Amino acid sequence: MAKIKHNNFLDTVDQVITEAKAEGILHLRAEDAYLTGRQITVNGIACYHFGNTGYLGLEQDERLKIGAMEAISRYGTQFPLSKTYLAHPLYEELEEKLELLFENPVIITKNSTLGHLAVIPTVVRDEDAVLLDHQVHWSVQNAAQLLKVRGVPVQLIRHNNLEMLESQIQKLSSKAAKIWYMADGVYSMYGDYAPVKELIELSKKYPQLHLYFDDVHGMSWRGKNGMGYVMSQLERLPENVLVFGTLSKTFGASGSVLVCSNKKFYDQIKNFGGPLTFSAQLEPSAVGAAIASANIHLSDEIYSLQKALNYRINYFNQRLANTRLPLIARNSSPVFYIG
Template sequence: MKDYQKILHELAANGSLRSLPHAVHQGKWIEQDGQRMLNLSSNDYLGLANDRELRNEFLDWLRDSDCPLSSSSSRLLTGNFTEYEVLEQLLAETFGREAALVFNSGYHANTGILPALADKQTLLVADKLVHASIIDGLLLSGTSFLRYRHNDYEHLEQILQKETPRYEQVIVATESVFSMDGDVADLNRLVALKHNYPNVLLYVDEAHAIGVRGSRGLGVAEECGCLQDIDLLVGTFGKAMASMGAYLLCSQEIRTYLINTMRPLIFSTALPPAQIAWTTFLFRRLPQMNVRRQHLAAISRKLAAALQGHGGEISRSHIVPFIIGANEDCVLTAEELRRHGFYCLPVRPPTVPKGTSRIRFSLTADVTTEEMDALLAYIFENLEEKFGNTTGKTI
């Protein structure tokens, strides 16, 4: 019998034991153990989940509608309600793509699409720092896969030059905004590489970009002007979109193929139609949210600048790492931040490489400039006192 208790003791000894935090949510604030803290670990990037006006407007509509609170079935049986079809048509038209397909979560999408499309004549190639769900998709595919050095497109090209003649198809997978470092893939470079190889498909996960990047909030692909050039464009509704589920923009052929082969889609009860209607309600409003996007970008740049030399120089987004190093130091720093009213959580291996434990600041548009200034004042003192002021800046 496996000694689970021993493993738990070992995790605790090296500062890696995790537990589910108990907290009471009050908009952008979290109350824990009698303390009220600013939530700086949320994926509610646009602050939509905390917007009572939007929520009440939707609930007024829902009360007068016949929209069910459960689908009670998979989509292939009786769970394919009109709400799904409306959302998928809206997605396809807005992105200017042939087809869209909605899934229960980003994890479902990444662990279902890649195994469905891949076979023994397929090579999967992924950025070294892609999300765990994409890694699991690679493993579940049961086919060959390789990893290229993070955002190293010369390394990727070397792989493609060598491997594309040996396979019927090659699928290159990346995130657009990376979830732990907050840096951004060069999608135009990837598209250019893809066009050099007729049997290469490009798979881009915009989970942390949809809603917050691009003039209409359609992600980094919109920002880069390559919405039409990415074969498999994936995103989630559970972050900036303040809902649940995920989507794929693709060709009609691939959509039909996935409906017939993708196990997480075929064998899962579909999301509630009311949830899909809420997603549609919010998605229609994304183009009008530029003020929120601009404010989020401004406070993110400010935080990244303050953390130069400690992870801020890596970030190009609203995700800003504060790299501490050792697990124990990271946990203690997170505890200190919480004592000072900032709800931040430590991120440790295996989520990030050994020796790079960090506070992952995940900013939202409802954090005010004054609140950001208060955080920066504390961080600067903490940097000077604990890690040395490498920036030479003052606040």
Template sequence: MEYEKLSMLNFLRIKGKNIFETAKEFYKFTEETRKREHYYYRRVSYSGSGPKMMVKDIYTNEMKEMLNFAGNDYLNLTRHPETIKAGKEALEKYGTGAGSVPLLGGTLDIHVELEKKIAQFKACEDSIIYTSGFGSNLGTLLAILKKDDIAILDQFVHASIADGCKSTNVRYFLHSDMDSLEHILKESKGKYNTIMVGVDGVYSMDGDIAPLPEIYELTKKYGAFLFVDDAHATGVIGKTGRGTAEYHNMDGKVDMIAGTFSKGLGVVGGFIASTKEMIEYLHFYSRAYMFSTAMTPQAAGSLIKALELVVSDSNTRNKLWDNIHYLRKKLLDLGFNLGNSETAIFPIIIGDDIKVKEMVRYLHKNDLYVNLVLFPAVPKSLSRIRISIMAQHAFEDLDTLVFHLEKIGKETGVI
């Protein structure tokens, strides 16, 4: 096996082999990856999300405390006493599940309260909630975009947006490149029923913020609608954590704001905020909503509290931003390539899969839990370590990370 030359792309389909034979070949590849101690997926936490986590080492089987730079729980609301209490109360009152699909018996008063709260939070008329962020993007876009429509997507949009556009026409514009977007809009004008431009507010692998004002102007100029996925922006950016529209002073201008409850809000689920008519349309035409049981009461209860906390507690968000500025300066001073990252997501762009794996092995051995992002998730020349931080990291935690990154960065010739 030419391990060094292989990537996941080689096992998507293997000519002449059925899918079980293909899976067997892929399994051999992951075994080889493990043998070389290059496998750092599904490392299991025994403590839950936090700045530090108890993790069972997949290679030594020992339980160890690791600094966690791998999550999206930016404000650590997963562990906030009040979100836990609110979840417990909802669990006691309503039980473990909603019992049915939302249209036919599964809608609880706390679901409606959450929908109202998230709509208000995003300065939209109404919202619809799903049991995952992936599901909300998929279920919404599949429902609204058909063969006579087109989705014009930033090349780095999240997989759930790309997958949601599988029953419509799709074109990609160069990442945050307004000339590229305008070119496609010009060519599309008048040819489709609905033109939807889709971007992430904050890009999940790059940590940069979409230039929404420019994108908005172009959508207006060419009669297109704007869909923004605020998964990594919600709770994090904007003065009160409301996300990308607030950050750019554009409240009320985005046609559809998608987001997830699983990151800055610390629970699970997803939402779409839009006009009241669009939300009612989705209640009936989004199959992922209509044919899927409603969110658990505990999740809804915790989320109502999480939204209140995000708005009322700017101290935690400010501490997150202090951490972002602190780490960013240290890494840039050392000469790491962070792309255009501006938020709590730090891509350390290396462009060599083997070096990325070697660095992550070293960091893992030194109790630092970071993620590796390789081809085909990103182009080969942009393979990277992905670091994400939370408000609860102490500066000393960040110093520990920087110390080890500097050491292994120099040893591998990355800096």
């Protein structure tokens, strides 16, 4: 099979997006004076808004808004310094609350894209190998590309294909010290799930296997304290499993969070994870809002919010079943892919 050249790929993407812009589908602007998360105005038309990844609506919660405004009032619009050198005063409180929420050590990052760029090149060694689920988020795939210049093998696995994954593990087992499989907890395109429990069993069969999950679309609406889909599938977080959650999207604030029980990995990332050292830290407003959201997650209110969303998901599935719309995968997540 002929290889697809990178420029050919970019040209195709550019053509598709250019045509979508001409059809009025992409590069749009919201025209509202205020946003509620329910409706949005585009080209003068008031529309119901189903493209929002704030699945619980926390970005409109007054407590998060107040937390953000009070943080700005006390600390300014930004704290322009690397967190490796000095964190602004609110960070410690947020980290303590997130460690209660996830019941494990955490590292806060500016966003998931920079987080993956900080973590993946740090934990993956030159003698390791990486296997990527075909549908894993672009931010993970992009960070993994940096490994190729170091000679680390990086290969794609068909989506959720455990048979193909095991076959590749067997081929790499004599060549690699660790074999990393990288996947989404909840996939952002199809809304389906990673087979977390099966992957854990596979890692017991092959101790070289380490698992890296981007679970930003599984956060808040699932699991104890809203700790996410992946964590909800685990009795405890093994040392060979790293999980990325989010402080944006459903959490309602901004930023991302790595959950890591492996002390060696934790120390290495904390000491020097590229963007953690060379990028700005979260703005005080984002940390203030995240603290307010963490308080909600640590209360019983999060379960009421989860229950209400689950009711809407079930209702949507019931209504959709009466249409001819081509739903690619029927599932219980708030992400739906209409073909």
